[in-house]
Amino acid sequence: MKKILHVISSLNGQNSYSMALGNKILEQLKKENPDSEVVERNLVAEDFPHITADKWQAIITPEENRTEAQRETIAFQDEVIQELLDADILVIGAPLYNFGIPSQLKAWIDHLAKSGVTFKYTEEGPQGLVSGKKVYIAMSSGGVYSENPAYDFVSDYLIKVLGFLGMTDVELIRVEGIAIPELRDEALNKAEKQLATSLA
Numbered sequence: 001m002k003k004i005l006h007v008i009s010s011l012n013g014q015n016s017y018s019m020a021l022g023n024k025i026l027e028q029l030k031k032e033n034p035d036s037e038v039v040e041r042n043l044v045a046e047d048f049p050h051i052t053a054d055k056w057q058a059i060i061t062p063e064e065n066r067t068e069a070q071r072e073t074i075a076f077q078d079e080v081i082q083e084l085l086d087a088d089i090l091v092i093g094a095p096l097y098n099f100g101i102p103s104q105l106k107a108w109i110d111h112l113a114k115s116g117v118t119f120k121y122t123e124e125g126p127q128g129l130v131s132g133k134k135v136y137i138a139m140s141s142g143g144v145y146s147e148n149p150a151y152d153f154v155s156d157y158l159i160k161v162l163g164f165l166g167m168t169d170v171e172l173i174r175v176e177g178i179a180i181p182e183l184r185d186e187a188l189n190k191a192e193k194q195l196a197t198s199l200a
Contacts, residue, residue: 002033005087008042009105010095010140017140018093021175021191025091025136028199039083043104049076050107059114080111081118089134090167092158096141100153109161118165128166135162135170136198142179171198 006026010016030036041048049055058070059077066074084090094101112118119128137158145152155172162170175191177183 002029002036002088003086004029004036004038004089004091005083006038006040007090007092007105007108008040009044009093009102009108011044011097011102012095013044016093016095017175017178017188018095018138020188021138021140021173021195022091022093022136024188024192024195025138025173028195029089029091032199039087041080041083041108043102043108048104048107050103051110077111077114080108081114084112084118084130087133089136091136091138094137094139094154094158096139096145096152096154099151101157112165113161126164128164128168130166133167133169135167137170137172139172139174139176140178141174141176144177144180144183146174146176173198 004026006022008016008019008022010018012019026038030038051059054069055073058066058073061070063074092105094105115121118130119126121127137155139154141152141154143151145155149155159170159172162168173191173195175187178187
């Protein structure tokens with residue numbers, strides 16, 4: 001049985017192209033693995049918390065000196081990290097907002113990046129500790145950034161930060177041109193064709 005973690009970060013709800021593409025990826029994965037278990041983490045619907053000054057102090061405070069509120073903060077971070085560690089496959093919905101990822105998705109990554117747990121520093125440099133996972137990024141964008149990557153700070157960032165944590169088997173699937181009337185209607189179909197090739 002495969003455990004799949006589906007991360008949603010779009011502000012557009014059911015009208016989201018990244019969510020629609022993520023669901024298409026899930027459909028194909030469940031066809032290949034019918035007994036899969038899917039865990040959904042909707043960062044927008046649950047108002048996923050950002051790392052504040054108070055939360056940062058909780059993270060860096062030694063365990064024996066933490067207050068009850070700080071322990072609750074750490075417990076939530078540990079839950080988010082464990083959810084990642086338990087997954088065999090990740091499907092990450094990543095819309096491009098103002099050339100970057102949504103702040104909610106950045107907050108999720110900030111919770112995951114924990115020294116000594118998901119990565120560590122060695123004499124040879126940083127080493128990711130989250131290995132053996134397949135990652136699919138369902139990226140959406142109003143423009144066509146596969147042809148103009150100078151303004152795409154989503155794909156490169158996510159591939160690098162996931163790789164830093166040890167996840168190097170990453171497939172990027174794009175649904176793009178959704179703000180361009182003559183491209184919008186076929187954007188998802190084009191992404192599905194890319195997906196079919198990726199999973200072939």
